Amino acid sequence: MSGGASASVRLEAQAPPVAPASSGSVSGLVAAEAFPLSLEGIHKRWRKDQAPILDGVDLRLDLGTKTWIGGRNGAGKTTLLRIAAGLIDPDQGRVHAWGFGPHDKRSRYHRLVAFLPAGDRGLYARLSVRHQLRFWAGMAMIDSAVRESRVEETIDAFDLRELADQRVDRMSMGQRQRVRIAMTFLPEPETVLLDEPLTSLDLEGAVVLDRAIDRLIDRGGALLWCSPSGDHPEHEFDSDWLLEAGRLVAL
């Protein structure tokens, strides 16, 4: 499984459970020979006088797979996810999802790839859950014919019906996390990047998240989940990796 001149590792393809992406399974948005996520030779150094946080990371996610990356605090998991999401650029290396780069076809890329950052940020405190979801449905440019129904379906799928008209700043941390997760899955992305998604979630919240991941995998999408080493989720993953000294090590 490992290889490459830089001794970095590569997650090789497993038997895809669905038709290849080139069949147009993702609303005709997908280019041929595309993978849900492909990171090649990713380098990132935050300061010149420090060792690189990512030192030639190669990673490829395949259709219908779940991948977990662990690592100590500050190992670079969040940086890797941010690069994969297209939020920040690597110093070197190539990022692609479904055949698109985060900057050459940014709108398409962000329709396909969704990212849940760690922490509790990213919400408009004074908007209700429904208005929050409506807003992000607008930003995701979801088709007008399904937009409103998608918002309501998401409210139900994430057990937010009772909270739908409640303002976010009046909710508990766990409830807010559920809203953040709902926002991530709302546009029905094909690649989902989760950074410590279980933060503040109760058991019910974790079950709701599991169901959302199952739906993603069922439709041929891919999941990348990062959390600290000692915090491996109970999920069964297709691949487990450790990010250590800027490189991925297979577990």
Place this chain on the structure above:
Amino acid sequence: MSELRGSAHAFREVLARDLRVYLSYRSRLASQALTSIFSLTLFYYVSQLVHVSGFDSPGAYFGFVIVGIALVGVLYSCFSVADTVRQELIAGTFERLVLSPFGPVRSVIAMAVFPLIYAFAMATLTLAVGWAVFDLQLHWQTVPLAIPAMALALLAFLPFGLAFAALTVVMKQGNVGTSWVIALISIVGGLYFPITLLPEWVQTAAKFQPFTPATEMLRHLLVNSPQATSALVTIAKVALFAAVLLPVSIWALRRAIREGQRRGTIIEY
């Protein structure tokens, strides 16, 4: 869904979000309306008390300054987009906008719309109160033309707000000099007094910004103030500023965001 329709909807969603957040602060409208009315009252009595050279009557100066007061609100609204970006950076919503298909540049432009509509409404309220309570002499024949003129002026002012939003993305500070820039514009733009009172070199410098001609144009249409140049030349000047500055400011904003992504500072706040 076509890109255009999707963008239009996203634009409306930003507007709806800003309205909802605004309405969630229940006393804000009353507070801002009162501030505007107090300011109006203050300048009414100042105009009664002090003879300002170049004005035939206290009413003429009051008409002059009331348009200036209305435009100060518009200026603040233009620059408020930088502060909104700062709040989005702190809340972590800006990075979500960066990752959205609608994108951060269009989002920031959309964020400017609600404050501008609001400032337009407050300016209308200011003029209406001035007319109803303080006997402001509006030039009704040309008042309707002030609406498209104001829209043009906004297009010329907005680039300054977008440029400061770009600075905020880079510097991570919401008030990167906006207060003193607004104060400076108030002086060289002739919002409170005619720029003919200023030194010659300031008058020359004032020609290189859109605020003075836009203010002149609006004053002429609203209260029939005399114009130094023909209306057509003034409109052309404002339109030229808008045509040049708007693409430049959008480019600066795009560049600031990309640079933040390249250096990784887009996640900082």
